[in-house]
Amino acid sequence: MEKEIIERRQGEVLLRQSANQNSKKLFLESYGCQMNFSDSEIVASILQQEGYDTTNQLEEADLILLNTCSIREKAEQTVRKRLSQFNSLKKRNPKLTIGVLGCMAERLKTKFLDEEHLVDLVVGPDAYRDLPNLLQDTDDGRNAINVLLSKEETYADISPVRLGGNGVTAFVTITRGCDNMCTFCVVPFTRGRERSRDPHSILKECEELAKNNYKEITLLGQNIDSYLWYGGGPKKDFNKASELQKATAINFAKLLDLVASSNPKIRIRFSTSNPQDMSEDVLHIMAKHKNICKYIHLPVQSGSTTVLQRMNRQHTREEYIELVDKIRKIVPECAISHDMIAGFCGETEEEHKETLSLMEYANYDFGYMFSYSERPGTPAHKKMADDVPLETKKRRLAEIIELQQKLSLQRMKTYVGKSHEVLIEGTSKKREDQWYGRISQNAVVVFPKKDNTKIGDFVKVKAIQCTSATLIGEQE
Numbered sequence: 505m506e507k508e509i510i511e512r513r514q515g516e517v518l519l520r521q522s523a524n525q526n527s528k529k530l531f532l533e534s535y536g537c538q539m540n541f542s543d544s545e546i547v548a549s550i551l552q553q554e555g556y557d558t559t560n561q562l563e564e565a566d567l568i569l570l571n572t573c574s575i576r577e578k579a580e581q582t583v584r585k586r587l588s589q590f591n592s593l594k595k596r597n598p599k600l601t602i603g604v605l606g607c608m609a610e611r612l613k614t615k616f617l618d619e620e621h622l623v624d625l626v627v628g629p630d631a632y633r634d635l636p637n638l639l640q641d642t643d644d645g646r647n648a649i650n651v652l653l654s655k656e657e658t659y660a661d662i663s664p665v666r667l668g669g670n671g672v673t674a675f676v677t678i679t680r681g682c683d684n685m686c687t688f689c690v691v692p693f694t695r696g697r698e699r700s701r702d703p704h705s706i707l708k709e710c711e712e713l714a715k716n717n718y719k720e721i722t723l724l725g726q727n728i729d730s731y732l733w734y735g736g737g738p739k740k741d742f743n744k745a746s747e748l749q750k751a752t753a754i755n756f757a758k759l760l761d762l763v764a765s766s767n768p769k770i771r772i773r774f775s776t777s778n779p780q781d782m783s784e785d786v787l788h789i790m791a792k793h794k795n796i797c798k799y800i801h802l803p804v805q806s807g808s809t810t811v812l813q814r815m816n817r818q819h820t821r822e823e824y825i826e827l828v829d830k831i832r833k834i835v836p837e838c839a840i841s842h843d844m845i846a847g848f849c850g851e852t853e854e855e856h857k858e859t860l861s862l863m864e865y866a867n868y869d870f871g872y873m874f875s876y877s878e879r880p881g882t883p884a885h886k887k888m889a890d891d892v893p894l895e896t897k898k899r900r901l902a903e904i905i906e907l908q909q910k911l912s913l914q915r916m917k918t919y920v921g922k923s924h925e926v927l928i929e930g931t932s933k934k935r936e937d938q939w940y941g942r943i944s945q946n947a948v949v950v951f952p953k954k955d956n957t958k959i960g961d962f963v964k965v966k967a968i969q970c971t972s973a974t975l976i977g978e979q980e
Contacts, residue, residue, distance in 0.1 A: 530556040531565035536573025572608035587973040609867035630654040654697030660705035679725035687884040719739035723774040729781035757785035764793040780818040787834040807862030808855035839869040839945035847897030849888035913972040949975035
């Protein structure tokens with residue numbers, strides 16, 4: 505499944521408060537989706553115990569790690585280019601260790617050691633606990649690799665070192681891996697089988713965040729609605745569970761209810777939802793709790809049932825529309841965003857038009873839109889012809905983007921003239937005298953600073969105008 509790629513965070517360097525007893529320096533740069541940024545926090549926590557403090561200065565690093573993504577070709581090109589930039593550093597400091605982590609590491613494996621001669625270390629997303637042993641191998645002059653996928657690993661017992669962000673919003677990973685074999689997607693091959701994390705560890709992590717004055721938590725999963733805890737193990741083995749395990753199992757709706765009830769002063773978001781797994785129960789929990797944000801990221805990928813079949817998506821156009829109708833009925837103020845792929849294998853002009861008509865029906869707030877590009881190793885790459893001409897893909901993508909900009913502006917206008925609760929997340933990038941934050945529906949709002957406000961405050965802001973991407977407001 506396509507994950508939300510946060511463009512402004514690509515290449516972000518993890519930086520946290522130093523530990524007095526640590527003497528080694530780690531430079532950790534992250535690419536890709538929210539899950540990767542969350543994983544970087546886990547890596548930093550593991551390496552903190554091995555004597556590493558983070559740094560944002562390449563020149564003082566003893567260990568450089570790039571946490572990578574295989575979702576988009578652009579990410580791979582960026583990482584390969586970045587690795588080539590470390591040439592001079594390696595020459596000046598032969599003891600410098602350079603490693604590649606994450607999805608790209610799992611997929612390309614030994615190619616990084618063979619082709620990118622700067623790389624000493626290759627570690628997949630389920631092997632971060634093995635980092636201390638792998639680093640010992642590199643200290644002894646050997647290249648090190650561990651890309652084994654796990655059916656059990658959830659890192660539930662590791663308290664992540666939080667990214668050096670605003671200290672207000674945090675990610676909490678509740679599932680790992682994916683069982684949905686969408687033909688265009690590499691995730692099942694790079695992150696393994698879907699497994700859920702112990703709910704007690706999730707609640708504990710959320711409570712710790714509350715104690716540390718975090719104001720918003722985003723629950724993360726490759727396919728969050730299929731969260732299912734019955735004592736551990738892959739979701740696919742649930743049918744082998746005991747009757748007691750089945751009777752006491754916790755699904756996503758129950759977990760969401762627990763998290764929201766236990767942390768009434770913290771805003772709760774979640775991502776990413778899968779249409780085939782989202783239940784009405786989740787929608788009723790959203791409607792029940794004021795602190796659950798009224799926003800759902802609901803990837804569809806195409807508005808055509810025939811394309812969805814070729815993608816091996818487990819829903820039809822009609823089923824997706826039915827789900828959108830339920831959301832509008834049960835949580836009427838809810839915003840919905842999407843992922844959309846233009847020009848998938850065999851896509852006809854009529855199928856493309858079905859995508860445009862679905863977008864108009866769903867009236868999306870915003871979306872993440874891409875033209876199809878083959879990902880090596882996926883079923884589509886192995887068995888289907890990438891037969892839509894590049895110019896046709898570009899034109900269809902442009903039409904999708906143009907329509908979404910129109911829909912986004914329409915949706916943003918519905919927020920104008922209304923008062924919204926906004927969590928202040930930081931200073932606007934364009935103006936030092938303005939704050940920015942998000943409303944419950946995930947729309948960004950900017951507004952003038954007041955002397956008595958600070959990052960982390962909840963404030964009432966009236967939206968007075970908008971663009972297709974931003975609300976402009978005044979604090980009440």
